[in-house]
Every structure is written in C-alpha cells, then in structure tokens.
Amino acid sequence: MMATQLTADKQVQEVLDALKGKTIKNVFFVACGGSSALMYPSKYLLDREAKTIESDLYSSNEFIHRNPVKLGKDSLVILCSHAGKTPETVKSVSFAKSKGATTVALTHELGSPLTADADFVLRYEWGKEANAFNTNYSFMYQLVMGLVSIYEENDNYQKMLSSLDQLQTVYDRALEQFKDKAEQFGHDYKDEKIIYTMGSGANYGIAYSFAICILMEMQWIHSHAIHAGEYFHGPFEILDKDVPFIILLGLDETRPLEERALKFSKRFGEKLVVLDAKDFDLKEIDESMKKYIAPLVLNHVLRLYAEKLADERNHPLSERRYMWKLEY
Numbered sequence: 001m002m003a004t005q006l007t008a009d010k011q012v013q014e015v016l017d018a019l020k021g022k023t024i025k026n027v028f029f030v031a032c033g034g035s036s037a038l039m040y041p042s043k044y045l046l047d048r049e050a051k052t053i054e055s056d057l058y059s060s061n062e063f064i065h066r067n068p069v070k071l072g073k074d075s076l077v078i079l080c081s082h083a084g085k086t087p088e089t090v091k092s093v094s095f096a097k098s099k100g101a102t103t104v105a106l107t108h109e110l111g112s113p114l115t116a117d118a119d120f121v122l123r124y125e126w127g128k129e130a131n132a133f134n135t136n137y138s139f140m141y142q143l144v145m146g147l148v149s150i151y152e153e154n155d156n157y158q159k160m161l162s163s164l165d166q167l168q169t170v171y172d173r174a175l176e177q178f179k180d181k182a183e184q185f186g187h188d189y190k191d192e193k194i195i196y197t198m199g200s201g202a203n204y205g206i207a208y209s210f211a212i213c214i215l216m217e218m219q220w221i222h223s224h225a226i227h228a229g230e231y232f233h234g235p236f237e238i239l240d241k242d243v244p245f246i247i248l249l250g251l252d253e254t255r256p257l258e259e260r261a262l263k264f265s266k267r268f269g270e271k272l273v274v275l276d277a278k279d280f281d282l283k284e285i286d287e288s289m290k291k292y293i294a295p296l297v298l299n300h301v302l303r304l305y306a307e308k309l310a311d312e313r314n315h316p317l318s319e320r321r322y323m324w325k326l327e328y
C-alpha cells in the first residue's frame with residue numbers, strides 16, 4: 001500500500017508548481033535581522049541536499065550594493081520581512097526583479113509594502129496561537145526542500161513534510177521539558193551585562209538571532225554570536241569563570257565544532273548555558289530530518305529563555321529606544 005502523500009501549504013505549493021517549468025540555478029536568501037537569521041537553516045539544508053542549485057545569504061542592503069553578478073533570470077530570490085516594511089528588504093524585491101529573478105516574499109503582514117511587487121507571497125502564522133507547520137521556519141523548509149525535489153533526484157521531501165507536520169507536538173513537549181531550566185536561566189542571568197552565544201552549521205543562525213534580536217535589541221544586553229569554528233581564532237581568549245556563554249549543540253554534520261568549543265569552555269568557564277538537541281525528544285521526526293529540525297526546536301526553547309529573562313529583568317521584549325522610533 002502506498003503511504004499517504006503529504007502536501008505543502010497551499011501558498012508554498014503554488015510557488016513550487018510555478019517553478020516546475022523554470023530553470024533555477026541559484027537561490028539568494030535576502031532579509032535583515034531576525035528574518036535573515038531564520039534563513040540560515042534553509043541555507044544549510046541546500047548546502048547538504050542540493051547538488052545543482054547554488055545558494056547564498058545576504059543582508060538586504062548588502063544584496064543590493066554588492067549586486068552579485070550571478071543574479072539573473074535563473075535566480076530565485078527568497079525574501080522575508082515580518083512586518084513587510086523594512087525598506088532595504090522591500091527594495092530588494094524590485095532590485096531582484098529588475099535582474100529578471102523570480103521573487104518569493106515571506107511575511108506576516110499581507111498587503112505590506114514587501115508584498116506589492118513580489119511574484120509570490122507566503123503569509124505565515126506567528127505567535128502563541130500559530131501552528132508550527134504554518135510558521136516561517138516551516139515555510140522556508142517546505143519551499144527549499146520542495147525546490148530540490150523538483151529539480152533533482154531526492155526523496156527527502158515527503159520526509160520533511162511529515163516531520164514538519166509533527167513539529168508542533170515536538171515544540172509543545174520541548175517547552176514543557178525546559179520550562180524550569182528557562183526560569184532558572186532568567187533568575188541566574190538577569191544581572192549579566194554581557195552574554196555570548198555560540199553555535200555552528202544550521203545552529204549559527206539561532207545563536208545569531210538570540211544575540212542580536214533578543215539580547216541586544218530586546219534586552220539591551222551586550223552580546224556577540226560566535227561561530228564555534230571561529231572560537232579558537234580569537235573569541236576564546238575572553239573565556240573566564242564569570243563570562244556567560246550560551247552554547248548550542250545540534251545534530252547536524254558540524255556538531256564536532258560545537259563539541260570542541262564546549263569541551264574547551266568547560267575548562268575555564270563556569271557560566272555555561274548548554275542547550276543540547278540530543279536532550280530533545282524528537283520521536284515523531286524522521287531520522288534523517290532530525291538534524292534540520294533541531295535548530296528550530298532550539299530556537300523555540302530559547303524564546304522561552306528570553307521570556308523568562310525579560311520577566312526577571314522587568315524589561316519587556318517589546319521595548320525599543322531607537323528601532324521604529326527614529327530615522328535610520
């Protein structure tokens with residue numbers, strides 16, 4: 001008996017259907033801040049799965065100014081802006097189109113400036129009520145894994161869809177599992193002036209977004225996302241017993257980099273917050289997809305850590321002093 005074929009979200013499926021008749025040689029991931037960070041796991045996936053499709057990731061304004069010569073009619077440009085208003089990301093749509101590329105814009109806000117010119121718009125769910133299958137990370141995976149399955153021999157698409165279908169269950173369980181640890185983190189680290197984050201591979205984006213969006217933007221705590229592979233080439237000199245590090249361990253091929261960084265950190269560091277994806281119960285996830293799902297779960301759990309930290313510090317995650325208030 002044939003197993004039931006799962007399908008992507010309707011909006012994603014529409015993009016994939018349209019791409020079937022085209023040639024796509026390269027994918028450009030274009031966004032800023034948190035919207036950029038959420039594309040790192042998809043870039044990692046393409047590096048591991050796509051044999052013929054090249055991919056690269058750019059901060060929106062860099063994309064426009066660097067103006068990659070490979071950008072053209074065989075390019076797919078995937079953009080994301082949560083509110084759909086970040087000017088450099090909005091401008092990247094028309095820039096990409098002027099080069100003949102196909103554009104897919106992810107956003108939470110239908111009708112926002114980002115959606116005006118894009119060839120395709122994917123409106124994702126967000127927040128506590130959202131189902132994980134319909135959120136940004138999931139749409140990204142549906143899209144890029146779908147893309148690979150269109151152009152190449154690759155049977156991982158169904159495995160990815162069935163894994164994403166179970167993601168909410170995994171998220172809910174992980175939050176339950178980590179709620180005490182998150183609370184402890186908030187309590188123990190509320191007075192820290194600096195907290196570093198570290199990861200590699202698909203996790204680097206998670207470490208990056210926690211550093212720049214949560215700690216710096218939303219908590220005004222000094223931070224820096226350190227790539228575990230770069231740790232021994234400068235950053236580890238800052239390690240000491242009173243310097244906090246959040247160290248992520250994933251399940252992808254780069255885990256040895258993270259393990260090496262952790263091993264050394266344990267020699268001299270005492271404020272190490274280690275989040276290891278091996279501790280997650282991922283039983284519903286296809287074995288070969290666990291490495292891709294792990295960073296999403298790490299990110300979800302870290303959001304809870306952020307909320308607890310914000311509560312303890314009496315500094316709401318929504319507070320800004322410059323962003324969206326001043327001209328920049």
Ligand SMILES: N[C@@H]1[C@@H](O)[C@H](O)[C@@H](COP(=O)(O)O)O[C@@H]1O
Nearest residue numbers: 033034035081082083084086213
């Ligand atoms: N944490 C992010 C920021 O990093 C980003 O600059 C801003 C605008 O982003 P977007 O273009 O996704 O709306 O949103 C969030 O607050």
